[in-house]
Amino acid sequence: YSCKLGVSIDEKQTPTTLRVLHRVELDVRTIGTPAKDLYNRPRPLIGDDKPICIPREDWMKTNASYPSGHSMTGWAWALILAELAPAKADAMLSIGKSVGDSRAICGVHYISDIEAGRTLAAAMVAKLHGDPQFQRDIAKARGEMARAKAAPTGCA
Template sequence: MLPAPTVVPATPAPVPELKPGVPAGYLGRNLPNSLVLLPAPPDGDSTGFRQDQAVSRASQKLKGTPRYALAASDADLHFPHVASTFDCALGVPVTQQDTPRLYLLLQRTMVDAGLATYTAKDHYKRIRPFVHYKESTCFPADEAALRSDGSYPSGHTSIGWAWALLLTELAPDHADALLARGRSFGESRLVCNAHWQSDILEGRAVAAGAVARLHSDPTFLSDMQAAKAEIDAQRSAGKMPQGDCAAEAEALKTKIPGVL
């Protein structure tokens, strides 16, 4: 549970950057070790890999649909675009101008949840489905980098699920919508042909580990408190998401056969 709200500065304090425009995470090197946390990915002769293949092939039947278009949007992790991912589920817009502490919280926790996947990624160097099948993804701009980036576990999924968990804590009355959107954000990687289902499932486990560690960091806890105050202020002001929430909801009605 978050502590009682206090008056907080509207402008975030400066944070060191990993590179221009990318603030450092909260955890530094104190990340969950995904290689220790996770089992090995399914090998090529296993029932698990056959399940991965079946889901992969089913997901590719969604090309040309609104769900595929949403997957392409979810693939783009650049800010400010990605900051609006949960606007419809949260019920208010997330912007650097109006919710600067929440915006920075998303930036910093993206780094933590994403980097936490890399001990396993770099160890297993699992080939992604689009490489395995000699196909393309929903977001060609990323394909060159993804070819040399391990598939297991999914970094996108870890980021999206971490955000869903944190936003649920900030807005518990929207918990179902936020968690559903976090799940769909990870499943977009199936539709995008960028990950196997087992990558997605274990990405959520890494996210949970990262979120647990974040709750021992006092700066993170202070920023959570400030972010909650911003969400409450946006609601009080009657601010509404700017995206097409009806279209998003319609796209998310499409389910991928075989997804666990």
């Protein structure tokens, strides 16, 4: 996200923005885990030995596929960053979509897992807008983004 934003999201220049993104990552677990537990859908890689693009790990056997938490996080971050930097909205949404898409490409989620993650993310972000603390943090983060000068390093 930082490379496309042209702004480093870090403790020094955008601490509130970083805190909002961390909060959302925790909220994704709170919102997504009950659905994962309820549906307990095995991941597409379980029961086969087809190649996937990330290392197979034991947690993949017990962490349900539906909904995709990575997709939820990626889409929620994209929605928030698009709001904070409207001129970069298309790039943020494209990255957020790619995060989810990569989960199917890598063979660790079904498309429906990814779509469910995006839907839950959109609902979660909409609900967060009703929280006064979130509103204050977003207002402060918007100011941070407007003042941010340091561009990320290592972007191609």
